Amino acid sequence: MQELRDKYLKAVADVSDEAALEEIRLAALGKKGEISLKMRELGKMTPEERQTTGKALNVLKDEIDAALRAKKVALADAALDARLKEEWLDVTLPGRPRRQGTIHPVSQVMDEVTAIFADMGFAVAEGPQIEDDWHNFDALNIAPEHPARQEHDTFFMHRDEGDDRPPHVLRTHTSPVQIRAMLEQGAPIRVIAPGRVYRMDMDQTHTPMFHQVEGLAIGKDISMANLKWVLEEFCKSFFEVDGVELRFRASHFPFTEPSAEVDIRCSWEGGSLKIGEGDDWMEILGSGMVHPKVLQSAGIDPSEWQGFAFGIGIDRLAMLKYGIPDLRAFFESDLRWLKHYGFSALDLPTVAGGLSR
C-alpha cells in the first residue's frame, strides 16, 4: 500500500501537463484504476481484514485525489501565468484622452458665497443688467445731480430720437436688485444678489465689467452690530480661518446711513496674504444701514422696518482667496489661466463639506 502511495504521489508531482495528469488519475482512481481494483477486492476479505484494509484504501484514495486536484489547479495557474506573461502591454503609454473641464473662479466664488449666506438664511435675488436709471440711481437715493452719480462712470444705452425717457444704464452695482427684491417681496427680507456690474473704467486694476454680491437684511430690529456679525461670520467662513477681525470705518454711500467701509485684519508678510493675522488692514467692502428713503422707494415703511445692506466685489474675493494676481485676466479666457485657476466640475462648495479643497 505504501508502495502504491509513493508511486502515485511521485507521478503527480512529476507530471507537467493536464493530459498526463488525467492519465495518472485514470490509472489510479479510474474505473479500472489500480486503487479502484483494490477496492473491489475488499469483498473477498474477512470482515476484520475488510475494515482495516478498506479504511487504509479510502485514506489513500483521498490523499491521491487531493494531490491530483492540487496539481490540476497548479497546472492551470501556471498555464494562465504563461499566457498573462505573453499578454504584456506597455502601461506607460497614455490612457485614452479625456478632456478635463473647469469652472471659472467667478462662478466658484459665487457658489461659495451663496452657500455661506444660504446657511445664514439669505435667499438669492436677481435683476436685469440693463437697468433703468430709477432702479440704479433714484430709488437708491442718488439724485440726478448728485456727485456720486457722476462718480459711477456709468455706461448709458442708446436712446432713439423721440424717445424722451432717460437712457437706460448698465447697472453700476448690484444694489438695484435690493429695490426689485423689496418691491417684490416686501419686508422682512434677507437676500443676496450676485452678478455682473459695469463701470466705464479700464486700467491695471479695473475692468469695465466685474462682479458684485449685494446683501440685504430688513427686519424689525436689525442693527449695524448684526451687520458686523454677519460679515465677520461670512469672512471667517469664506477665507476658511478660525477668526477674523473687521474694522468698520465711517464712510458715505447715498443708499445707506450710517455707512461704513469695512477693513479686514491681514498680513502681507513674505508677499502672501494671510487673513485674520498681522498688522495691516485691507478694505474689502462697503456697507451700512439701508437709508429710509431707499426703503420708501421700495415700498417699505422706514418707521416700522430697518436693516442693513452691503456690497462685495466677487472678483476681488476670488483674487484674495486664491492668490490670483490680475483682474483683467479673468475675462481674457486664456486656456492656461482657465486650467490653472479653474475648479473641478464636481467641486461644488458646501458648508457641510467645506468650501475649497
Added chain:
Amino acid sequence: MKFTLSWLKDHLETTASVDEIAEALTDLGLEVEEVVNPAEKLSAFTLAKVQSAEQHPDADRLRVCMVETDEGVKQIVCGAPNARAGITVVLAKPGDYVPGIDVTLSVGKIRGVESHGMMASERELELSDEHTGIIELPSGEVGQRFTDWLAENRPEAVDPVIEIAITPNRPDALGVRGVARDLAARGLGKLKPLEIPAVEEAFAAPVSVTIEPALKEKGCPLFAGRVIRGVKNGPSPDWLQKRLKAIGLRPISTLVDITNYFTFDLNRPLHVFDLKKVAGNLAIKPAEGGEEFLALDEKTYPVRAGDMVICDDKGVESLAGIMGGEASGADEDTVDVFLESAYWDPITIAATGRALKINSDARYRFERGVDPAFTLPGLDLATRMVLDLCGGEASELVMDGAVPESARAYRLDPARVVSLVGMDIPEAEQRATLEALGFTLKGDMASPPSWRPDILGEADLVEEVARIASLTKLIGKPLARETTGVPGPILTPMQVRERMARRTIASLGYNECVTYSFIDEAAAKLFGGGADATRLENPISSEMTHMRPDLLPGLLQAASRNQARGFGDLALFEVGPAFAGGEPGEQVVQAAGLLVGQAGPRDPWGSRRPVDLYDAKADAEAVLAAIGAPARAQINRKLAGWWHPGRAGNVALGPNMLATFGEVHPKVLREMGVKGPAVAFSIWLENVPFPKKKGATRPALEISDLQAVERDFAFVVDAGVEALTAVNAALGADKKLIESVNVFDQFTGAKAEEQMGAGKKSIALSVRMQPSDKTLTDAEIEAVSKKIVEKVSKATGGTLRG
C-alpha cells in the same frame, strides 16, 4: 484734500500726535490716504559742534575735524568748504541712513584717516537743494535732536502733510476748519473760535452787481464783493507760500494766494478781478452762447447759451463759480481789485462744469455745497487779509441777492439711534456730539449748521452720532435666522438649473469662460444683434460697443485669441446673459459650448479626429437631460444664419427652441478669425419647461422577466432621408412591444452608391422588443418585423436592404 499739521492746529487746540489724528480721521470717515512726515527720516540726527578742523594730510580739499557730540568727541573727515571750528552742525552717525544720498553710514577711512560719521548739508537731508556747504545752525545744543531744533526754529520743515479723501456728502471737510471741527467733536482737542473782523469801509464802491432774476431763483442766490483800492500785489509772505507749497499749490501772487488759501482753509472759494480790466458793472446772467472764453488755466472754452457767467460791459469775465478769466485776472501791476464772494447753486455749477469739462477747486467745492451763511463773513475775513498783506482800503459792501434759507430741523430719537447702530450711546453723548458738530438742539429737534447741506433727515443725525462715537467700537451681534430648524432651499429652480448646466458642461470637459457682455458691432451683427437698441452710448472701446445677442461670438473671440497663442484644440463654454433688446428684462440666460480643432491629442489610439456636429449634439443632449428637458424633443432645421445650413439642428418643442447644435458657419469663423473645424451648442435655459413637480416619488419601476428580442434591419433610402424618420416609423410599428430603436450603422458615399444606386444610402436599425406577458413566438416576431419594414419603407420611401 491736503493740509499740514500746523495748519490744522490753527483751528484745533490739541496735543494729539499726528498718528492719533490720522487714525481718528480715517475712523471719522475722512479717510487718510497719506501722511508724509518729514521728521521721520530726520529723527536720527543730532546737533554737534566742530571743535577743530585741520587740513587732511593727503587731500587738499578735505579737513579732519574733531567734533563734540552727545557721545564724546569724534573724528570726522569733511570736504565742505565751510567746515571750521566753532560752528554747530547736524551730525549723522555710523548706522544712520542719510536720505539725500541714499546711504547708511559706517565708520570709514578717507584717504587713510578714520571718519566717524558725517556733517550733513541741506540737500543730504532733503531739506532743500542747498549743497554749497554743511548746515550751520545759529543756535542749538550739542546732543539736541535735529527734529526738535527744526520744530522750534523751522517748524514747516518738519510739518507733517496729511492727505484725506472726502466723500461727496462732506463739503464742510473741504476746508481745514471743517476737519478740525470733526476732530474736536471726537474729543481730540478744542475748536478754536473764528473771529470775524469788522471791515472799515472807506468809500462807496465804484461798481455795482446785479443777478438776473431767474438766476437769483436758481443759480446765484447771493453775490457779494468789495472794491479794495491801492493794493500792492507782490509775492505772498513766506508762511503763506510754504503752506500752499506743502499742499501742492504753486504760489502766484499775494492776491491769488489769498483766494487759494481761503478755498482750502475755510472752504470759501473767492475770486479777484483786476478792476482796471473790468469795464463797467458786473452782472450775473446766462450766457448768450458762442463766446470764446479764455480762462485762468490759459485754455479757451466755448461758452454755451444759458451757462451762468459773470459779465462786464465787454462780455464774459468769469465762468461763475468754476473759473475766472485770464483777461480780468490780477497780476503784479494790479492796484484796484474787486474781491468776489458768492454762493452758487451746486446743481447749476455741476452741470456747467461737467459740460465744459473744467475741474477746478472752486467747482469741486461749489458743486458739493459751501456754507451759504459764510459768504459774507468769508468776504470780511478775506478783505482783512488783503488789507493786511497788500495794503489799500476797502469799499462798502456791494451785493445782490440774499443768503438762501437753509434752516431745518429733524427729530433726534436717541432710542432709535441705539437700535439702528447697535451700540449703547447715551442720550447725553448723542446730544453733545451734535452740538459739537454745530447742530442747534431745541428739545428733541436738531437743526443742522449751515455748512452741512448733507443733513436731510433723521437718518443723517444717526450717522453723525455713530461716526463720532466711532464705528470701530462696534461689536458684532448674532443675527438669528428668521426661522429655526433646518433651512429650506433658497435657490430658485432657474438658479439651480443654471448651476446644473454649468457644472454638467464642465464635467463634459469644457473650460468655463467669463467673457464681456459687450462685443463689437461687426460680431454682434453676425449673430443677429448690433441694433441701436443694444448699442452703448458711451462705449469704452470700439471692441465693446453692443450688448451681446448670443454667447458664441465671445467664445469664438476667445478661441481666436487662444489659437493665436498656439492652442488649437479648445473646448470652451459660458453660462450667462444674452441681450435681445435694450430694455430691462430683455435678457435671457444662455449656456453655450464651443469645440474647436481636434477631439483629442495625437496618440497611439487614433483619438485625434476633427470635432464634428455629433460631438456638439451629444453634449447639448447631455446638458438638456441634466436640466430635465423632455427626452423626445423634435429636431428642426430652421437655423439662425451663423450655423452651417446643412450641418446644424435645433432641438425644439413645437415653436419653443430649446437648443441649437452643429457646425458654425464657415463664413462666421472666417470673420471671427477662428481656424476650424468648430462646432458649438447653445441652450436657452429658460425655454426648457420645468417638470410639473409631484413630489419626489418616482413612478414604480416596471421590468419584465421575459427575454427581450433584438432584431436588426438595414434599409436602402435616398441620401437625403433623415434617420429620425426611420426611427420614429419603426417605433410606431408596435408602441407597446418596441422598447427602443437605435441607428447602429449608416453606409453613405461613393461606395454605397456603387452598391445601391446613385443618390442612395443605407441606414441600419436595431430594434429591441420587450414582451410583458408572455415570451414571443417566432411567428409574432416575424409579424412585428414585417410591420416595421412596412412602416419604415412607407415613411422613408426606402426598401429593406437585401
